[in-house]
Amino acid sequence: MVRLRAGDRVRVRVNAGTIVSPYSDFDEVRVFEVVAVDDDGCYLYVPHYLFLKGAYYIDPSRAHKLKIEPRFHQELMTYVAENMVAGVESQMDGERCSRCQEFCPMAKLAQPEYIFLCWSCRIYPFR
Ligand SMILES: [Zn+2]
Numbered sequence: 001m002v003r004l005r006a007g008d009r010v011r012v013r014v015n016a017g018t019i020v021s022p023y024s025d026f027d028e029v030r031v032f033e034v035v036a037v038d039d040d041g042c043y044l045y046v047p048h049y050l051f052l053k054g055a056y057y058i059d060p061s062r063a064h065k066l067k068i069e070p071r072f073h074q075e076l077m078t079y080v081a082e083n084m085v086a087g088v089e090s091q092m093d094g095e096r097c098s099r100c101q102e103f104c105p106m107a108k109l110a111q112p113e114y115i116f117l118c119w120s121c122r123i124y125p126f127r
Pocket of ligand 1: 097098099100101102117118119120121122
C-alpha cells in the first residue's frame with residue numbers, strides 16, 4: 001500500500017450506503033478525497049449530496065487535531081482503515097507544509113523522513 005496523504009483520492013466500495021472491504025459485494029465504487037491520515041487509515045471527505053452511513057462533522061477541535069484544511073471545516077467526513085481502501089485514484093504531486101499546511105505543488109522531500117517547510121515558513125519562521 002502506498003503512503004496516503006491529504007489531497008490524494010482513493011477508491012472504496014460502497015454497499016447500501018456503507019463503505020465495505022475491497023473483497024465484499026458492492027453497489028458502486030466511489031472516489032473520495034483524503035483530508036487526513038493516521039497510522040491505521042485515513043479520513044475521507046464526504047460530499048453532502050452523498051449519503052454515507054457513519055459520516056460525521058469535521059468540527060473545529062477535530063480539524064485542528066488532524067490538521068485538516070479550513071475548506072473542509074463543517075463538512076462531513078468518515079474514517080476508513082487502510083485495508084478498506086480498494087485503490088488509489090490519484091496522488092498529489094507536491095508536499096504540504098508542516099507548519100502552515102499550505103500545499104506546495106511540485107515540492108519534493110530530500111529524504112522521506114524529513115519534515116517539509118514551505119518557502120515562506122523557512123524565510124519567516126515567526127510569521
Ligand atoms: Zn509553511
